Structure formats: C-alpha cells, structure tokens
Amino acid sequence: xxxxxxxxxxxxxxxxxxxxxxxxxxxxxxxxxxxxxxxxxxxxxxxxxxxxxxxxxxxxxxxxxxxxxxxxxxxxxxxxxxxxxxxxxxxxxxxxxxxxxxxxxxxxxxxxxxxxxxxxxxxxxxxxxxxxxxxxxxxxxxxxxxxxxxxxxxxxxxxxxxxxxxxxxxxxxxxxxxxxxxxxxxxxxxxxxxxxxxxxxxxxxxxxxxxxxxxxxxxxxxxxxx
Numbered sequence: 428x429x430x431x432x433x434x435x436x437x438x439x440x441x442x443x444x445x446x447x448x449x450x451x452x453x454x455x456x457x458x459x460x461x462x463x464x465x466x467x468x469x470x471x472x473x474x475x476x477x478x479x480x481x482x483x484x485x486x487x488x489x490x491x492x493x494x495x496x497x498x499x500x501x502x503x504x505x506x507x508x509x510x511x512x513x514x515x516x517x518x519x520x521x522x523x524x525x526x527x528x529x530x531x532x533x534x535x536x537x538x539x540x541x542x543x544x545x546x547x548x549x550x551x552x553x554x555x556x557x558x559x560x561x562x563x564x565x566x567x568x569x570x571x572x573x574x575x576x577x578x579x580x581x582x583x584x585x586x587x588x589x590x591x592x593x594x595x596x597x598x599x600x601x602x603x604x605x606x607x608x609x610x611x612x613x614x615x616x617x618x619x620x621x622x623x624x625x626x627x628x629x630x631x632x633x634x635x636x637x638x639x640x641x642x643x644x645x646x647x648x649x650x651x652x653x
Contacts, residue, residue, distance in 0.1 A: 430476055430477060430478055431478055431479060434476075434478055434488070435637075437488060438488045438491075438634060438637050439637065441488050441489060441492050442492065442495065442637065442638055442641040443641075445457075445460055445492050445495060445496060445641070445645075446641060446644055446645060446648070448460050449499065449645055449648055449649075450648055453649055454500070454503075454504060454508070457496050457499060457500055457512070458500075458511075458512055458515055460492070460493075460496050461493055461496055461497070461512045461513075461515050461516040461519075462515055462516060462519035464489050464490070464492050464493040464496070464516070465490075465493055465516040465517075465519050465520045465563065466519060466520065466523050467486075467489050468486040468487075468489040468490040468493065469486065469520065469523070469559060470486075470548060471484065471485040471486040471489055472484045472485070472486030472490075472559075473547070473548050478630065481626040481629070481630070482626065483626060483627070483630050487627070487630045487631050487634055488634055490631075491595075491599075491631060491634035491635060491638065492638075493516055493563075493567070494566075494567070494570055494595045494598065494599065494635075495591075495595070495638045495641070495642070496512065497509050497512050497513060497567060497570060497571060497574075498570070498574055498590070498591050498594060498595065498642065499642070499645045499646075500512050501571055501574045501575060501578070502574075502578070502587070502590070502642075502645075502646060503645075503646075503649075506571055506572070506574075506575040509571040509574070509575075510568070510571055513564070513567040513568060513571060516563065516567065517560070517563060517564050517567075520559070520560060520563060521560055524549075524556055524560070527545070527549040528549070530545065530549070531545060531546060531549060531550055554609060554610050554614075555610045557609055557610075558605065558606040558607075558608075558609035558610035559606060559610075561605055561606075561609060562601075562602045562603075562605040562606035562609070563602070565601065565602070565605055566598045566599065566601045566602030566605065567598070569597070569598045569601055570594050570595060570597075570598035573593070573594040573597060573598060574590055574591075574594035577589060577590040577593050577594055578590050584646065587642055587643060587646055588639050588642070588643075591635075591638070591639060591642045592635055592636070592639060595635040595638075596632060596635050599628065599631040599632070599635060600628055602631070603624060603627050603628040603631060604624065606627075607620060607623055607624045607627060611623055
C-alpha cells in the first residue's frame with residue numbers, strides 16, 4: 428500500500444509544482460514545464476512499479492502534467508499558443524533522443540562508471556522511442572483541437588471540468604493506443620498487449636481526474652492581468 432499512497436501524493440505534488448511555475452512565471456513557466464515534463468516523463472518511464480495490483484511506470488503522472496499544461500494554455504491563451512507548446516515538447520523530446528543516442532556511441536574510458544547506466548536509461552529500443560514520439564505528437568494535437576471544440580460548446584467557467592477531462596481522457600486513450608501499438612503490438616501475444624493497453628490507460632485516466640481541481644485554480648490565476 429506504500430506505493431499507492433506515495434503515487435497519489437506524488438501526483439498532487441506534481442500538479443502543485445505546475446501551479447507554482449505558472450504563478451511565478453506565467454505563460455513562460457508553462458512553456459518551460461512542457462519541455463521539462465516531456466524529458467522527465469521519458470526518464471521515469473524506465474522504472475516500473477506495482478500500483479493497485481497492476482504493473483505501471485512512473486512516467487504517467489509527469490506525462491499527464493504535459494496534457495494539463497497544454498489545456499491551461501489553450502484555456503487562457505488560445506489554440507495557437509497551445510500548438511506552439513506541443514511542438515516545443517516534441518522538439519525537446521526528439522532533440523534529447525538524438526543527442527543521447529550520439530552520446531552512447533562514444534567509447535567510454537576504462538574507468539568510466541556512467542556508460543552502462545546511461546545505456547540502460549537512454550538505450551531504448553527503436554520501436555519504443557518511435558512510439559513515444561508519434562504518440563506524443565498525435566495525441567497532443569488531438570487534445571488541443573478537442574479542447575478548443577469543447578470550449579465553444581461548453582464555454583462557462585463551471586464547465587471547465589468537461590473541457591479539461593473530456594479532451595484529456597480521449598487524447599490519452601489515443602496516446603495509449605498509438606504508443607502500445609507501435610512499441611508492443613506483435614512483440615507480445617495479443618492478450619498481453621490488451622492488458623498493457625488497459626492498465627496503462629487506467630493509470631492515465633486516474634491522473635486526468637486528479638488534475639481537475641488544479642485546472643480551476645489555474646483558471647483563476649492572473650485573471651485580472653490577462
């Protein structure tokens with residue numbers, strides 16, 4: 428039960444930090460967080476844990492904050508700014524992937540102590556790396572457009588939870604489908620792939636619910652100035 432309690436607390440802590448960035452640095456802080464979260468999520472995904480009887484990775488919370496931030500940007504600054512944030516995150520992620528693959532090519536010194544660890548973290552299988560990049564770009568773009576559409580249909584502040592949860596839960600479903608299909612379909616029996624797909628989405632679904640009250644807090648920040 429320790430992992431579950433720690434995970435819930437960790438989720439709240441991540442969203443609090445996002446609000447902290449927004450409070451101090453406004454829109455610029457949100458853009459910084461997009462780049463930061465895409466990198467950190469892909470570092471955390473290497474570690475697997477057991478949560479609620481399911482095998483899960485730790486990257487889902489941080490990855491969820493990226494969708495949360497694009498929703499805030501979409502809500503406060505519009506769809507075009509949200510698209511910029513998506514491309515910023517994608518550019519950061521692909522730059523990290525390319526740079527670290529080159530780093531791994533260097534022959535380590537005989538007394539080097541870091542190469543094997545870096546190989547474990549960044550020496551991802553090409554299918555997994557490709558799956559992560561494609562899933563991020565596709566799902567984030569869907570999230571941005573879906574949020575904008577929901578905002579026109581449900582424009583009131585009270586309906587913010589519909590825009591936030593509706594766009595995120597659908598785009599996260601697409602993200603999970605694209606990633607698990609590219610990375611694992613054909614690598615595992617179909618029944619195993621289905622289990623991976625379901626458990627991954629359930630975790631992301633929970634994260635999307637947790638971020639709802641934080642969306643209302645973010646909505647009120649800088650309201651008079653912006």
